[in-house]
Each structure stands twice: as structure tokens, then as C-alpha cells.
Amino acid sequence: xxxxxxxxxxxxxxxxxxxxxxxxxxxxxxxxxxxxxxxxxxxxxxxxxxxxxxxxxxxxxxxxxxxxxxxxxxxxxxxxxxxxxxxxxxxxxxxxxxxxxxxxxxxxxxxxxxxxxxxxxxxxxxxxxxxxxxxxxxxxxxxxxxxxxxxxxxxxxxxxxxxxxxxxxxxxxxxxxxxxxxxxxxxxxxxxxxxxxxxxxxxxxxxxxxxxxxxxxxxxxxxxxxxxxxxxxxxxxxxxxxxxxxxxxxxxxxxxxxxxxxxxxxxxxxxx
Amino acid sequence: xxxxxxxxxxxxxxxxxxxxxxxxxxxxxxxxxxxxxxxxxxxxxxxxxxxxxxxxxxxxxxxxxxxxxxxxxxxxxxxxxxxxxxxxxxxxxxxxxxxxxxxxxxxxxxxxxxxxxxxxxxxxxxxxxxxxxxxxxxxxxxxxxxxxxxxxxxxxxxxxxxxxxxxxxxxxxxxxxxxxxxxxxxxxxxxxxxxxxxxxxxxxxxxxxxxxxxxxxxxxxxxxxxxxxxxxxxxxxxxxxxxxxxxxxxxxxxxxxxxxxxxxxxxxxxxxxxxxxxxxxxxxxxxxxxxxxxxxxxxxxxxxxxxxxxxxxxxxxxxxxxxxxxxxxxxxxxxxxxxxxxxxxxxxxxxxxxxxxxxxxxxxxxxxxxxxxxxxxxxxxxxxxxxxxxxxxxxxxxxxxxxx
Ligand SMILES: Cc1ncc(COP(=O)(O)O)c(C=O)c1O
Numbered sequence: 184x185x186x187x188x189x190x191x192x193x194x195x196x197x198x199x200x201x202x203x204x205x206x207x208x209x210x211x212x213x214x215x216x217x218x219x220x221x222x223x224x225x226x227x228x229x230x231x232x233x234x235x236x237x238x239x240x241x242x243x244x245x246x247x248x249x250x251x252x253x254x255x256x257x258x259x260x261x262x263x264x265x266x267x268x269x270x271x272x273x274x275x276x277x278x279x280x281x282x283x284x285x286x287x288x289x290x291x292x293x294x295x296x297x298x299x300x301x302x303x304x305x306x307x308x309x310x311x312x313x314x315x316x317x318x319x320x321x322x323x324x325x326x327x328x329x330x331x332x333x334x335x336x337x338x339x340x341x342x343x344x345x346x347x348x349x350x351x352x353x354x355x356x357x358x359x360x361x362x363x364x365x366x367x368x369x370x371x372x373x374x375x376x377x378x379x380x381x382x383x384x385x386x387x388x389x390x391x392x393x394x395x396x397x398x399x400x401x402x403x404x405x406x407x408x409x410x411x412x413x414x415x416x417x418x419x420x421x422x423x424x425x426x427x428x429x430x431x432x433x434x435x436x437x438x439x440x441x442x443x444x445x446x447x448x449x450x451x452x453x454x455x
Numbered sequence: 456x457x458x459x460x461x462x463x464x465x466x467x468x469x470x471x472x473x474x475x476x477x478x479x480x481x482x483x484x485x486x487x488x489x490x491x492x493x494x495x496x497x498x499x500x501x502x503x504x505x506x507x508x509x510x511x512x513x514x515x516x517x518x519x520x521x522x523x524x525x526x527x528x529x530x531x532x533x534x535x536x537x538x539x540x541x542x543x544x545x546x547x548x549x550x551x552x553x554x555x556x557x558x559x560x561x562x563x564x565x566x567x568x569x570x571x572x573x574x575x576x577x578x579x580x581x582x583x584x585x586x587x588x589x590x591x592x593x594x595x596x597x598x599x600x601x602x603x604x605x606x607x608x609x610x611x612x613x614x615x616x617x618x619x620x621x622x623x624x625x626x627x628x629x630x631x632x633x634x635x636x637x638x639x640x641x642x643x644x645x646x647x648x649x650x651x652x653x654x655x656x657x658x659x660x661x662x663x664x665x666x667x668x669x670x671x672x673x674x675x676x677x678x679x680x681x682x683x684x685x686x687x688x689x690x691x692x693x694x695x696x697x698x699x700x701x702x703x704x705x706x707x708x709x710x711x712x713x714x715x716x717x718x719x720x721x722x723x724x725x726x727x728x729x730x731x732x733x734x735x736x737x738x739x740x741x742x743x744x745x746x747x748x749x750x751x752x753x754x755x756x757x758x759x760x761x762x763x764x765x766x767x768x769x770x771x772x773x774x775x776x777x778x779x780x781x782x783x784x785x786x787x788x789x790x791x792x793x794x795x796x797x798x799x800x801x802x803x804x805x806x807x808x809x810x811x812x813x814x815x816x817x818x819x820x821x822x823x824x825x826x827x828x829x830x831x832x833x834x835x836x837x838x839x840x841x842x843x844x845x846x847x848x849x850x851x852x853x854x855x856x857x858x859x
Contacts, residue, residue, distance in 0.1 A: 243758040244626065244632075244635050244744060244745075246635050246638050247481035247639075253625055257625075266757070290743075292751070292759070293758065295742060295743065296740065296755065296757030297757065317481050318479045318481055320478065320479075320482060322469060323477055323478065342482060343483045343485070345485070345486035345645065346486060350482075350485060368642060
């Protein structure tokens with residue numbers, strides 16, 4: 184368990200700020216292609232330059248995800264991967280890495296089914312630092328937010344290009360750790376990026392909050408990472424990594440190598 | 456004032472029906488929903504909008520639909536008088552069109568050139584394709600691959616109407632997955648696309664507006680009942696998938712405490728087998744899916760369960776949030792009818808009254824068969840005959856070993 188001090192996410196962003204570096208945040212789905220591989224993948228991502236690891240909690244109905252992450256959920260759920268298993272993965276990861284922040288990302292129903300109290304307690308005990316509940320906007324977070332706070336878990340929220348000024352203010356008031364700015368209209372895995380418009384939106388968010396602004400959706404290689412890295416405090420990459428896993432389902436060693444290769448490419452591009 | 460008057464004032468400003476409902480969506484959808492809410496709230500009490508809606512219902516849909524006294528069937532069952540609210544006679548053959556007419560008017564006012572829909576049995580898809588044709592809107596309908604197989608006629612009908620039917624291969628390949636896919640489409644194309652949801656589920660304001668557009672069913676039935684029976688009915692029965700035809704019939708009677716209401720869910724192979732689509736009558740746990748909190752069939756890990764029903768239109772693991780509340784406060788009794796009973800009721804009404812019901816309302820008929828004989832001949836039941844059976848002929852034929 185972490186000490187009474189700062190949340191690992193805050194610590195990590197403070198360090199990055201001192202070093203004037205942009206955070207590189209990979210996302211993979213827990214249990215994809217099988218539960219035995221996740222912890223190894225997490226370490227591989229960190230080795231190749233990840234600053235924060237986002238771990239997806241698979242759900243049968245991932246409404247906000249594109250086909251790549253939908254299929255990852257299906258692969259994981261074939262093994263009946265549950266939240267308790269995912270928390271055990273984080274615990275195992277923590278045995279060799281007590282520094283890298285871990286953020287869980289998923290949908291509300293599995294957490295409710297486990298019990299929000301139990302989930303918050305056990306997530307904190309396993310070494311989770313933040314939780315992003317995709318289908319829970321701040322207006323519906325009355326019950327969950329205080330539980331997360333009590334257990335020193337950061338509540339991470341999404342902001343979209345379509346989010347109104349009034350809503351952005353509400354989200355910024357609730358958001359902790361970092362804000363996840365969705366760079367385009369659509370689901371995860373979609374393509375086209377417009378860096379100028381992202382910059383414009385991030386500027387107006389900076390009027391509302393001082394927490395780091397990270398950008399996800401549409402970042403897939405060194406070039407897109409570098410472009411967005413110019414304007415954001417962090418870049419989040421999901422579908423591009425998950426596709427590497429999908430292509431190498433029966434060769435997890437190779438999947439791990441490809442994850443590392445993509446992460447290194449992005450790390451170098453960001454640090455150049 | 457009735458002890459149920461409070462129910463008429465829901466949902467609250469954030470779309471909650473007691474602990475149910477709400478707007479549990481990704482931030483990427485918030486804007487579209489706020490926008491829709493604004494549009495609808497500004498038109499909800501607008502006399503011009505209402506007049507246009509009423510005109511379309513009268514001249515395009517063919518309302519009011521009759522309240523028909525099924526005398527022969529009532530006599531045969533030997534108890535209460537059974538009356539059928541003939542939504543099967545609507546243009547396109549089901550109650551679904553009441554809602555699509557309303558939402559199409561909203562789409563028209565919002566100036567969006569494209570509409571999308573999800574569909575299970577295909578009735579909502581057909582109704583959407585129909586209004587889209589009439590208004591010259593592009594239309595794409597998401598439908599689970601499994602439902603495309605069992606509702607081939609409706610798929611072809613939608614194509615004839617000019618809609619593009621998109622097969623959904625993810626998850627259980629039924630209605631819930633079609634809804635996921637439609638929501639994904641909507642977040643991607645929100646600038647030019649209006650999403651016409653087909654039942655009283657989904658995020659706020661959908662449960663509210665779909666109920667409002669279907670409440671014409673209950674308003675008519677109430678008046679017809681006073682005129683034809685001379686008083687309010689004793690019992691209302693409707694099938695419940697997402698719950699739109701049931702809410703449409705029930706809502707205008709909610710304060711009439713003497714009117715007993717029964718919602719009939721899909722019992723599939725039987726509640727005890729676990730192969731059903733009856734979250735309310737099986738007492739499924741609370742959960743969150745498609746933007747609202749409700750009773751939701753899910754496994755211990757919180758993954759949404761696959762459901763089973765002979766009727767594609769009821770094959771859904773959740774239920775509209777207003778029904779969840781009405782169950783808890785005891786306003787409506789929820790029961791299930793299993794596939795076998797449903798087929799019997801389908802055949803019986805066809806033989807005895809010459810009316811072939813869709814398999815969805817055949818669930819309501821199956822329950823009428825159970826309770827009518829326990830009631831007196833001076834008591835009256837209204838069954839919502841939410842749609843006609845043409846679309847199900849191939850399904851029934853297959854059960855009878857026929858192949859066309
Ligand atoms: C004729 C008919 N009745 C009922 C339903 C179920 O929907 P709901 O519960 O929203 O009325 C359907 C759905 O396809 C239908 O086609």
C-alpha cells in the first residue's frame with residue numbers, strides 16, 4: 184500500500200513537469216488475450232517508457248469503444264476475467280513496481296455488481312491510483328466519488344470536443360489526477376486528428392483547472408504522439424497497442440515486443 | 456389526488472425515476488443528449504408541435520385505433536370481458552410508429568438529414584424507415600445478426616423503404632448490441648444525425664419522450680373505455696420488452712387506483728431455467744446499461760447476460776427505468792409468459808377472433824388467458840395488442856416444420 188503522501192499520479196506528473204516532459208500513457212485491456220499475460224505487458228510498457236498505465240476492465244457492452252477494444256473485451260471475457268482478478272493483477276504488478284501509477288478504466292455495471300464500497304477498498308489496497316468510469320459523468324457520481332476520495336483513488340473524467348463550457352466547469356471541479364480529453368468525435372480507435380483544434384480546446388480548459396490535460400483517441404504512432412505532445416501534458420494510446428496484441432494473440436512474447444517497440448517509438452518522439 | 460399522483464411528475468429534472476433512470480453515458484454523448492433535451496422540452500407543450508403530431512397520427516397512422524371487444528374469445532375463456540386495443544391496425548403494424556412519428560418531427564425541427572435506429576423485431580426499424588422515407592431523410596438501422604435471421608421479412612421491408620440495414624455481429628448479436636452500435640454511430644456522427652430510440656429505455660430524455668409519444672394509446676383507451684364499457688376497465692395487460700407499449704397504455708391510468716395493471720415479460724423457456732428476458736419478474740439485480748439504471752440481467756461479474764425469447768422484440772436484458780420504479784412502488788404487477796404459452800395464445804386469437812397478433816403482444820394475451828377465467832363476466836380487461844403477426848409468420852411456420 185502507498186503511504187499517506189501524494190497519490191502516485193500527482194507525484195508522477197510533478198516529476199514530469201520538473202523534467203519538462205510529456206506523459207506517455209498506454210491503455211491495454213486486462214485479461215487480453217488471457218489473464219496470464221497482463222502483468223507482463225504492464226511491465227513491458229513501463230520498461231519502454233510508460234509514465235502511467237491505464238488498465239481497461241472488460242465489459243460485455245463497451246458502448247464508447249470501437250471494434251478494436253470491443254474485441255479485446257470479448258477475448259478477455261472468454262476467460263471470465265472479473266474485477267477481483269484485475270485487482271489481483273495490479274497487486275502482482277505492484278510487487279515489482281511501486282512507482283508507476285495505475286488507472287483502471289471501465290464501465291459502471293461490473294463495479295456496482297461487486298459493490299462500490301468493496302471495489303474502492305480493494306482497488307486502493309491492490310495499489311490502484313485512479314479510476315475512470317466511462318459511463319459515469321460527474322452528475323451521477325454522488326455515491327461513488329466520496330468512496331473513491333475516502334480511499335485516495337483519483338476520479339478521472341473525460342472531456343469531449345462537444346462538451347459545453349458549463350459542463351467543462353463541472354467536470355473540472357470534480358476531476359482529479361488528470362483530465363482525459365477525447366480528441367475527436369467518435370469511439371476509441373477512430374482516426375483523424377486536428378491538433379490546432381485540440382490546442383484551442385486545451386487552452387480553454389486550462390482556464391478552468393490546473394490538473395494535467397491528457398489527450399486520447401486517435402494517437403497511434405510517434406508522429407501523432409509528438410504532434411499532440413506539443414500541446415498536451417500527456418498522450419494516451421489505446422487501440423494502436425491493443426491491435427498489436429490482437430495480431431499476436433497466440434504469440435504473447437511477440438505481442439510484448441511489439442508493445443515495447445511502439446512505446447519506444449512514441450517515447451522517443453515525445454522526448455525529441 | 457391518488458396515492459400514485461407523484462408518479463405522474465416523474466422523471467425529475469435529471470431524468471431520474473426514483474433510484475432509476477438518469478444519464479449514465481460517456482461524456483462524448485452528453486452534448487447530443489443535452490441538445491435533444493433542450494429541443495424536446497421547448498416543444499413538449501408547444502401547441503403547434505402537438506397539433507402537427509396529432510395530425511400525423513390521425514391521417515398517416517390512422518388513429519384512433521379501435522378498442523375491440525373480443526366477445527367470442529371472452530366467452531370461450533368463460534370469465535372477464537376482453538377488449539383489444541388495436542395497435543396492430545396502425546400504419547406499419549405496431550404501436551412503434553407513434554413514437555417514430557414524434558421523434559421524426561423532432562429530427563425535422565433539428566434540421567438533421569440523417570436518422571438512425573436500433574431494432575429487435577424490426578418493427579421499430581420499419582417504423583423509422585417509413586417516417587424517414589416520408590420526410591426524405593437518410594436512414595440506417597442497426598439490427599443484431601441473429602435478429603436479421605429471424606425477422607427476414609422486416610429486413611426486406613426496411614430495404615424496400617430505402618433504409619440501409621446494418622448487421623451487428625458483436626456481443627450476443629441481438630437488440631442490446633444493436634443499441635450499442637447505434638450509440639457508437641451517434642457519437643461519431645452527432646452533427647448530422649438524429650438517433651430515434653425505439654423504447655422507453657436509454658439515457659434521459661429518451662424514456663420520457665418515448666413515453667409521451669406512446670401515451671396516446673392510453674388516452675384513447677381511457678376515453679373508449681368510458682364510452683364503450685361505460686366505466687374504466689378493471690385490468691390492463693401489456694407485454695414488456697423495453698416497455699414502450701405498456702407505458703403508453705398504462706401512463707394515462709396511473710392515478711386510477713382501481714385499475715389493476717399487469718406487465719408481461721418474456722419468460723422464454725421459463726424463469727426457473729434462466730433462459731428468459733424477464734428482469735422484473737425474475738427480480739434481476741439493479742444495474743446500468745445504455746445510459747440508465749434499472750433492473751438488469753447480469754452475471755456475478757456484472758457482465759450483461761444473454762437473454763432468450765421466441766420474440767425478438769422482447770429479447771432485451773434490461774427494461775425502461777419507469778417500469779423499475781412502478782414495480783418497486785407496487786403500481787404495476789410484473790409477470791412472465793413462456794414461449795410455449797405465447798404460441799398457444801398466438802394460435803388461439805388467430806383462430807377464434809381472426810386476428811393474428813405479433814409474438815410480443817401474444818405474451819399479454821397468454822396472461823389474459825390465465826386471469827380472465829378467474830374473473831367475473833361483468834369485469835373488463837384491456838389487452839394492448841401492440842402489433843400484428845405478419846412479421847412472425849416465418850418463425851411460426853418454422854416451428855410447424857414448414858419451409859418457404
Ligand atoms: C409489436 C411489438 N410489441 C412490443 C414490442 C416490445 O417493445 P416495448 O416493450 O417497448 O413495447 C415490440 C418490439 O419490437 C413490438 O414489435
